[in-house]
């Protein structure tokens with residue numbers, strides 16, 4: 115079953131995404147194009163003294179997203195915990211990851227499963243303690259794995275002390291930490307209407323009436339997640355302090371949640387409604403008109419904030435925890451230009467790695483679109499390091515967006531090859547490496563994610579991509595001894611780590627092999643990425659090249675039919691040469707020379723040019 119969904123934090127930016135197609139850059143036959151310099155980011159004096167390997171670790175990083183609730187439970191309560199992650203570090207080391215990003219583990223009422231934070235400087239008892247966290251960081255460090263945390267700055271929980279204060283009275287010192295406004299037509303006795311038509315990304319009006327102080331507050335997400343007021347300098351100071359708290363504990367950086375929604379247009383003007391080709395207003399899964407996001411998304415204020423966060427984070431290259439603290443952005447954006455802006459400038463850097471959702475949400479196996487977007491990442495990001503990814507805890511897994519139900523595993527080999535064999539950092543989601551399948555609830559009463567209740571049946575929520583990690587074939591998948599918070603999918607019997615770890619043809623072995631190549635083959639470490647055979651609509655081919663190192667050629671078949679490509683035919687950019695195989699699909703792929711690369715259905719071939 116192939117679904118074309120657009121569920122980036124259900125933002126559905128792609129509904130109104132303007133695609134900017136960059137000019138393709140094929141090379142003339144036989145020419146060796148020059149290698150681009152890697153990202154030039156401003157370094158502080160103390161960084162300059164640090165080992166360059168520690169400084170540059172993020173440029174070719176493999177980052178693994180852990181959804182702690184679903185990874186490994188050690189106390190039998192059916193909810194994953196920090197000790198569970200620590201217990202599985204050897205597995206992650208063997209897989210070859212450089213860093214793990216933990217979705218929020220802070221105290222929370224868990225309306226949005228941790229994205230509603232009530233205390234930014236502690237660990238939720240469900241997940242463990244600060245001591246467990248410190249042990250995780252230390253044990254991960256021994257295995258050269260950095261721990262990255264989620265930084266949720268757009269909103270807090272309604273249970274956070276700041277909001278409790280803020281809503282207590284109009285004169286409270288925390289009142290202007292949040293976004294309070296009078297209603298439209300409000301009088302002493304009538305609350306009027308919400309200030310404008312802005313909507314929550316989780317359905318319906320983004321304004322909630324608060325009877326006690328008789329004003330509305332703004333919430334881009336759930337009602338229980340009031341938005342902070344980033345025009346208040348005290349909010350900036352509070353978050354720099356929070357970042358420092360975790361940096362001192364040795365974290366390797368942060369992933370900035372929902373960062374494009376930090377600011378709103380001060381005019382409070384209504385947003386436009388999105389219309390379809392017939393001029394009819396598009397209605398979203400919650401039954402509301404789809405709005406264009408023009409007043410509440412990607413507003414200019416966020417750049418100075420990120421410059422400030424970057425400057426304060428850069429200070430923390432301390433000897434005890436050497437190396438760059440990386441800033442990753444959850445950057446659902448409309449164009450490659452907007453993405454490029456997220457890196458900042460050499461003098462005022464912002465993110466090291468804003469997520470490239472141009473590639474992440476293509477949502478169909480279309481070779482020309484992949485070629486264009488990958489080419490964009492290589493040439494239109496001002497020499498910065500792209501961060502590719504394909505899924506996360508907010509989007510259906512790969513099978514639901516790219517699979518055909520028959521070749522899902524081979525299709526995943528295609529996607530993972532694109533992820534790990536193109537230049538830049540790669541981010542993937544727990545369970546991808548074994549081919550875990552999206553398993554949404556089948557009954558409304560089983561739904562845990564509140565948007566699945568509001569939007570049922572069109573929007574079933576995000577439970578389907580958050581099911582427990584499948585460690586073995588047992589009923590509870592080796593995840594827990596208790597009652598798992600979400601049921602293990604029936605596929606656990608076939609799809610699990612135990613079944614794959616010693617099988618050289620398994621998907622898990624494929625991921626391990628690809629990651630090893632990314633780390634060890636010189637052209638794959640940082641070599642330039644050049645698309646080849648650029649008119650081919652069925653096979654995507656590219657070459658990685660680094661001066662003084664053998665070129666690496668990669669071809670992936672986007673179809674269910676076998677394909678043969680000739681990449682040495684003059685127009686393709688490589689000379690007729692012998693190939694030394696580095697990796698090929700177990701289902702079929704082979705090549706002896708650059709002139710005849712044979713690929714089975716969704717086959718992958720990667721070889722060194724000699």
Ligand code: BGC
Pocket residue numbers: 123226229230266335371372444507508
């Ligand atoms: C997170 C979601 C969360 C939302 C609100 C997103 O970007 O990835 O899981 O629901 O932010 O915090």
